[in-house]
Amino acid sequence: MSDLIRLGENACRAKYKAQALTTDKKNKVLVKCAASLKERAEEILKANEKDLETAAANGMKEAMIDRLRLTAERIDGISEGIVQVSELPDPIGEVLDEWERPNGIRIKKVRVPMGVIGIIYESRPNVTADAFSLTFKAGSACILKGGSDAIESNKAIVRVLRDVLTSEGLDADILQLIEDTDRAVTTEFMKMKQYVDVLIPRGGAGLIRAVVENSLIPVIETGTGNCHVYVDKDADLDMAVEIVFNAKTQRISVCNACESLVVHSAVLESFLPKLKEKLSSKNVELRCDAASLGVLGDGATAATEEDFGKEYLDYILSVKTVDSVEEAVDHINRYSTHHSETIVTENKKAAEYFLEGVDAACVYVNVSTRFTDGFEFGFGAEIGISTQKLHARGPMGLREITSYKYEITGSGQVRG
Amino acid sequence: MSDLIRLGENACRAKYKAQALTTDKKNKVLVKCAASLKERAEEILKANEKDLETAAANGMKEAMIDRLRLTAERIDGISEGIVQVSELPDPIGEVLDEWERPNGIRIKKVRVPMGVIGIIYESRPNVTADAFSLTFKAGSACILKGGSDAIESNKAIVRVLRDVLTSEGLDADILQLIEDTDRAVTTEFMKMKQYVDVLIPRGGAGLIRAVVENSLIPVIETGTGNCHVYVDKDADLDMAVEIVFNAKTQRISVCNACESLVVHSAVLESFLPKLKEKLSSKNVELRCDAASLGVLGDGATAATEEDFGKEYLDYILSVKTVDSVEEAVDHINRYSTHHSETIVTENKKAAEYFLEGVDAACVYVNVSTRFTDGFEFGFGAEIGISTQKLHARGPMGLREITSYKYEITGSGQVRG
Numbered sequence A, B: 001m002s003d004l005i006r007l008g009e010n011a012c013r014a015k016y017k018a019q020a021l022t023t024d025k026k027n028k029v030l031v032k033c034a035a036s037l038k039e040r041a042e043e044i045l046k047a048n049e050k051d052l053e054t055a056a057a058n059g060m061k062e063a064m065i066d067r068l069r070l071t072a073e074r075i076d077g078i079s080e081g082i083v084q085v086s087e088l089p090d091p092i093g094e095v096l097d098e099w100e101r102p103n104g105i106r107i108k109k110v111r112v113p114m115g116v117i118g119i120i121y122e123s124r125p126n127v128t129a130d131a132f133s134l135t136f137k138a139g140s141a142c143i144l145k146g147g148s149d150a151i152e153s154n155k156a157i158v159r160v161l162r163d164v165l166t167s168e169g170l171d172a173d174i175l176q177l178i179e180d181t182d183r184a185v186t187t188e189f190m191k192m193k194q195y196v197d198v199l200i201p202r203g204g205a206g207l208i209r210a211v212v213e214n215s216l217i218p219v220i221e222t223g224t225g226n227c228h229v230y231v232d233k234d235a236d237l238d239m240a241v242e243i244v245f246n247a248k249t250q251r252i253s254v255c256n257a258c259e260s261l262v263v264h265s266a267v268l269e270s271f272l273p274k275l276k277e278k279l280s281s282k283n284v285e286l287r288c289d290a291a292s293l294g295v296l297g298d299g300a301t302a303a304t305e306e307d308f309g310k311e312y313l314d315y316i317l318s319v320k321t322v323d324s325v326e327e328a329v330d331h332i333n334r335y336s337t338h339h340s341e342t343i344v345t346e347n348k349k350a351a352e353y354f355l356e357g358v359d360a361a362c363v364y365v366n367v368s369t370r371f372t373d374g375f376e377f378g379f380g381a382e383i384g385i386s387t388q389k390l391h392a393r394g395p396m397g398l399r400e401i402t403s404y405k406y407e408i409t410g411s412g413q414v415r416g
Helices: A003-019 A023-039 A041-057 A062-068 A072-087 A126-137 A148-167 A183-189 A205-214 A237-249 A265-280 A290-299 A305-309 A325-335 A348-357 B003-019 B023-039 B041-057 B062-068 B072-087 B126-137 B148-167 B183-189 B205-214 B237-249 B265-280 B290-299 B305-309 B325-335 B348-357
Strands: A095-100 A106-113 A116-121 A141-145 A175-177 A198-202 A227-231 A258-264 A285-288 A316-322 A340-344 A362-367 A384-386 A394-396 A402-413 B095-100 B106-113 B116-121 B141-145 B175-177 B198-202 B227-231 B258-264 B285-288 B316-322 B340-344 B362-367 B384-386 B394-396 B402-413
Touching (some): A003 A141, A003 A183, A023 A041, A041 A072, A072 A126, A116 A183, A126 A148, A227 A325, A237 A362, A237 B402, A258 A265, A258 A325, A265 A290, A265 A316, A290 A316, A305 A316, A316 A325, A325 A348, A348 A362, A348 B402, B003 B175, B023 B126, B041 B072, B041 B148, B062 B148, B072 B126, B126 B148, B198 B205, B227 B325, B265 B290, B290 B316, B305 B325, B316 B325, B325 B348, B340 B348
Parallel strands (some): A116 A198, A227 A258, A258 A316, A340 A362, A362 B402, A402 B362, B116 B198, B141 B175
Antiparallel strands (some): B095 B106, B106 B402, B384 B394
16 A cells, blocks of 8 residues: 555545544644744744755745744744634534425525645745644544645654644544655546545646646645736726725735736826826836736836736736726736736726626725735634635635535335 | 637627626516527527437437437426526525725625636537526526537527527527537636636536546535435434435436435334335345345345445445444445435434534435435536535525625725
8 A cells, every 4th residue: 555545544544533523622732732832933944944954055035034934933823823714613513404395304404614724835934834733623534735845843743743743532534644755656646536526736837737737636726816906087097096006016916916006097197196106106117008007107017918918927017008997907818817806986987886896805895905805704723825716725724625405304214 | 819718708798798798687588588498498498409310310319319409308308497596585685794994995795796607518409508597697608519419409509598689678698509519628627717707517426526536626525426325223214205206216227316325223124124115115235234135135235345336327336334333424425426425313312413513415314315406405407416525515596606795985094
């Protein structure tokens, strides 16, 4: 039996243990996990030191090394995150629907755990504890595959968490880490359909593409965001400046940052110079279509067709001019990655048209795109932001990593 | 541009037309489709005749030819099915949840169409009209790939339906059929992730496996059913006989038929001979473990390990003896395809343990497994029965082929 298959069988045994746990027990275990990570911080930091040394020897860039680095404060933060998950309501057992049929059978639709959740992620070792706490609270077993850069840190964190599971009389295989960092093993893992119910990739576009292309397990794609702000002819232009500025510059490296501005031609001249001034404080480069370039002149560069489909994750913004809200919606639906899109307008009809017409996980009126986030939505947690339409769309909290089943009771009904 | 890519682009244009239709308009179009299929029955039957001739020339078996055959009555049935779909409530626009955040942004979770739904199916031409009516009512465009055996029938049915769409001023590409029956084209279709939001295979295990293994599009697996009936020590044995008889023999070729019997050892002697007598009216073969073979003797054959994992779709039933409801649940979770499982018992505790512990889409107490069905559940329609845990589980009606989005409104909120 290969190591991976053993992991799969372990998870399938452990998932039945995980699903049977009471809310109190799960919360107690999580609180103990949080405490244990702090108590054994030194052990984790030592392991992390090894990863950092390897990274430095391999010439990893400082920004990447920083993502990899753990400190006592960061471990406190991880620990605090687990305590927060312990305080969230338990999604399991919620009755989603209930009805009786004319033949007397009673059908109850109940939220149940997913079973075994696989998560493949990149450098940051905090994801290890994070992913465990969410899947555990949601009643599932998990199999984690972290980045090879963080392997020693991940092994240490998993050791601490599994020790807590064991000390609480639970099956430690509720949490398993794939320790083999060979890429072929990861690909083999993605084929383990008979053991894993869902696979969630967390990371850059390359990782997500590799998972979608290779996985036989159903995937929840957490994706890229080419998010737009559309400034309507009836926009409050001061509000529009603040929203574009926030959505573009508050944090440039995230999927809910604004990458493209769509402007109604009627406000092009009154709005663009104002925005340009505000954005210049952050040296944002504007890549403009012909009409907007005409207004900004030397202060901007000409956009190519490619710019409108691009997730820059940088201080760059493409600008497209339209003559109507209909044209804005068409443009956005064509180039968007269906993540988060905003209209700024005081016009109720335009707002309604935009809300209905735009095909995205989160469609906003007069709000920055940056609010697409599990915490900002009030979910109290986030395992990722889905850009697919199947199962979960937008920010995913605990409920989004559960399934349901039908419980049907009767008195001997047979089908005629 | 390849034909398939053209189909994809057409669908992506048409889906925005489909999602904007009012309930009244959709219903009117469906009723007209139903009428038009009857009016143009002769044209459809002529096309079907060609398929039947090809099938006969290829030496197709009579049972298969019968699945392929259309008659005026069968077309009436298809037409009636479409009228029924027109009468179902429209799932689109339903507000699933709504709340306000402390910062004043208001979040509304709204049911929206999936977008483009792909369906790959086998011989029966009635699926063509069926799949269209459900996806259309659910606000989506569809791309259908039927079996090559039925290609002429499918083309005729699609021609009639598209003519109605055109005559009603709609984009006919809301419904498209892949006419190229080359297997490579089907495989290429499964890669069209950028155009198709979900792919639903309907057919035998081979088709479903091929889709799961080749598709880059998210799949809803409609699967095989190795369904169990567990007869508890506290069962009403007469009821148990009726339930097993119904679940096993009422229709043997379907996924919700019972394939395996699990019996508590305490009732083995009182129950099995009684059941055997009833099942002998249908010549059901019993494949027994050692304990049950001991009771039935010559009336049964010995089961192998393989029997317990088998979906016979035949007058065969495997029999496993257990000493407790816990053991029954373990056995079922091990061998089941997580479709439909029943306990027969008068014991409330055993029933609860079974309901909670069994990992299946539909878990029953004192009801035949044959009720796992969209119509029996009251959905008024069924596009398949999902055996995966992602997105939809169990019978899928209109709601199960929709997605949702978040509509968020505010007054200029930006993230701090």
